Amino acid sequence: MAGESLVALAERLGDLCREHGLTAATAESCTGGLVADAITDVAGASRYFLGGVVAYADRAKTVQLGVGPELIASHGAVSAQVARAMAAGVRERFGADVAVAVTGIAGPGGGSEAKPIGLTYIAVADHDGVDVRRHLWSGDRAANKLASATAALELLLERIVTTASAGAVGASGGDEA
Amino acid sequence: MAGESLVALAERLGDLCREHGLTAATAESCTGGLVADAITDVAGASRYFLGGVVAYADRAKTVQLGVGPELIASHGAVSAQVARAMAAGVRERFGADVAVAVTGIAGPGGGSEAKPIGLTYIAVADHDGVDVRRHLWSGDRAANKLASATAALELLLERIVTTASAGAVGASGGDEA
Numbered sequence: 001m002a003g004e005s006l007v008a009l010a011e012r013l014g015d016l017c018r019e020h021g022l023t024a025a026t027a028e029s030c031t032g033g034l035v036a037d038a039i040t041d042v043a044g045a046s047r048y049f050l051g052g053v054v055a056y057a058d059r060a061k062t063v064q065l066g067v068g069p070e071l072i073a074s075h076g077a078v079s080a081q082v083a084r085a086m087a088a089g090v091r092e093r094f095g096a097d098v099a100v101a102v103t104g105i106a107g108p109g110g111g112s113e114a115k116p117i118g119l120t121y122i123a124v125a126d127h128d129g130v131d132v133r134r135h136l137w138s139g140d141r142a143a144n145k146l147a148s149a150t151a152a153l154e155l156l157l158e159r160i161v162t163t164a165s166a167g168a169v170g171a172s173g174g175d176e177a
Numbered sequence: 178m179a180g181e182s183l184v185a186l187a188e189r190l191g192d193l194c195r196e197h198g199l200t201a202a203t204a205e206s207c208t209g210g211l212v213a214d215a216i217t218d219v220a221g222a223s224r225y226f227l228g229g230v231v232a233y234a235d236r237a238k239t240v241q242l243g244v245g246p247e248l249i250a251s252h253g254a255v256s257a258q259v260a261r262a263m264a265a266g267v268r269e270r271f272g273a274d275v276a277v278a279v280t281g282i283a284g285p286g287g288g289s290e291a292k293p294i295g296l297t298y299i300a301v302a303d304h305d306g307v308d309v310r311r312h313l314w315s316g317d318r319a320a321n322k323l324a325s326a327t328a329a330l331e332l333l334l335e336r337i338v339t340t341a342s343a344g345a346v347g348a349s350g351g352d353e354a
Contacts, residue, residue, distance in 0.1 A: 032217025040209025
């Protein structure tokens, strides 16, 4: 079972998905399934969570998520470009309304000067497009996984709330016009 | 981070995969990513763990794992047949040597007289074929997820050890002949 703070975020995700009639999917590299695990700790998650891909190997990113091999070759698996493609890919493949993707270097190996341990990109996709954020965590492997999973759920929640309130304003404006 | 006992099993998996030069993949329904999360808690897991699919929705099982829709319609998503197809499917799609799949009813909802809460099928696939086991857990959602993830890692370890020792006996027999 995922930690309490993660599960609290996952419960909030469940509330929002039910409230707005949304389905969700996940694409995870460095978090390795922790985001999906937290989401599915919530009873009734099958009503809005369609599933996800743990794409550790590059081949998993291309075959399961449709990330272009040239994108990985040009920018590296840990990049804003690949995070965006993972989020858009998992959303399309699973037929979900919203999707979140995480790619990063959890450590202790795999870091470089250009891409240090803790570097993580998190992307969120919905019908309006894809956004990506860059993080640089300073913990050990377990702490970096947890920080990334927390940030992924937070970004997903933020996007749903923002889109929902923008939709409400738009509808209200239309009524007034 | 997954619990200590799960991570101990995941560390053993890492040792065996490195020892025998094997790659692994996972397909999870009711465990929701917990197996992959435990495997990726081990530093260096990217050397042998290719990734996995969290296939919560039926569509995820068909699109991401190649499970036949008619198999789900005939036997239900929680069945020995679907567990076998998930294991074989994820092994093929990820190009892994060994793969494990879990499908079950974690609860508290989703149970029936024919398929009660806690019913879980776990399948393991390698080049020799696919095996499946049936379990009936009696815990709550969190306990059932943990029991299923533990049994999945145990089955994967058992299969690797058995196949490896059978291979060694076969090679030894060949040498003596």
